[in-house]
Amino acid sequence: MSNISKLLFTPTDHEQDFPANLLIEGLRTLAWLGEAFPNGPANSFLIGTDFFKYITFLGCAPAMQLEPPREGDLNFCFIHINTGLPKPLFRGHEARFVPRCPECRLGLSDWQTELADWQADHQATFSCPHCAASLTVPQVNWREKAALGRCFIEVYSVYPHEGIPTPAFLSHLSRISGVEWKYFYEPA
Numbered sequence: 001m002s003n004i005s006k007l008l009f010t011p012t013d014h015e016q017d018f019p020a021n022l023l024i025e026g027l028r029t030l031a032w033l034g035e036a037f038p039n040g041p042a043n044s045f046l047i048g049t050d051f052f053k054y055i056t057f058l059g060c061a062p063a064m065q066l067e068p069p070r071e072g073d074l075n076f077c078f079i080h081i082n083t084g085l086p087k088p089l090f091r092g093h094e095a096r097f098v099p100r101c102p103e104c105r106l107g108l109s110d111w112q113t114e115l116a117d118w119q120a121d122h123q124a125t126f127s128c129p130h131c132a133a134s135l136t137v138p139q140v141n142w143r144e145k146a147a148l149g150r151c152f153i154e155v156y157s158v159y160p161h162e163g164i165p166t167p168a169f170l171s172h173l174s175r176i177s178g179v180e181w182k183y184f185y186e187p188a
């Protein structure tokens with residue numbers, strides 16, 4: 001799906017979408033977004049001067065590439081505001097993880113089958129094999145591994161769990177948009 005690791009944000013309501021400009025203006029005011037990056041996907045930006053105030057990088061500070069290494073190379077740290085998807089898209093890890101039942105918190109190992117059923121029919125429900133709760137795919141606890149959404153803020157070139165947003169950043173996102181957001185990671 002993806003050849004560059006990313007940190008992503010999406011509203012907790014998977015149907016929620018926003019005009020890109022609303023997010024761009026709010027995040028620019030915060031200095032989280034910087035200059036436009038015209039060689040990236042539409043609505044791409046370099047990081048702003050206060051980016052590192054809101055995203056904490058763990059371990060020894062990674063030698064992050066903050067400028068495009070060469071023309072056409074997208075493997076560096078920039079931000080893509082990706083809104084207006086016609087229907088909710090599944091993003092994140094596609095294998096080697098087990099999401100949890102939101103009721104009993106046990107693992108839902110057949111999630112790929114349930115996801116395929118839901119993609120074919122958004123009314124599809126299934127029963128938790130552990131507690132028998134009736135669930136829909138958007139109710140699943142995808143942890144920080146995946147999410148469904150029509151609107152994503154994508155930070156390129158962040159390895160899973162390497163960069164973690166501060167609670168203050170999630171509060172600002174919620175203030176800018178009026179809804180709650182979650183974050184997760186998409187591996188390369």
Ligand SMILES: [Zn+2]
Pocket residue numbers: 101102103104105106128129130131132133
């Ligand atoms: Zn359960």
